Amino acid sequence: xxxxxxxxxxxxxxxxxxxxxxxxxxxxxxxxxxxxxxxxxxxxxxxxxxxxxxxxxxx
Numbered sequence: 001x002x003x004x005x006x007x008x009x010x011x012x013x014x015x016x017x018x019x020x021x022x023x024x025x026x027x028x029x030x031x032x033x034x035x036x037x038x039x040x041x042x043x044x045x046x047x048x049x050x051x052x053x054x055x056x057x058x059x
Contacts, residue, residue, distance in 0.1 A: 035041040
């Protein structure tokens with residue numbers, strides 16, 4: 001069975017994009033886990049909300 005050049009090239013790029021997608025999903029999940037575990041997302045949200053409220057209240 002002979003493979004065409006385009007089929008081999010397409011499968012190479014599909015494999016590459018799949019690897020990048022899995023690595024990106026793993027990296028994003030680890031960052032989210034860290035933020036939830038340390039409470040960073042709550043502190044950041046409250047800090048940003050209070051700064052926004054102060055900006056509008058005193059302007």
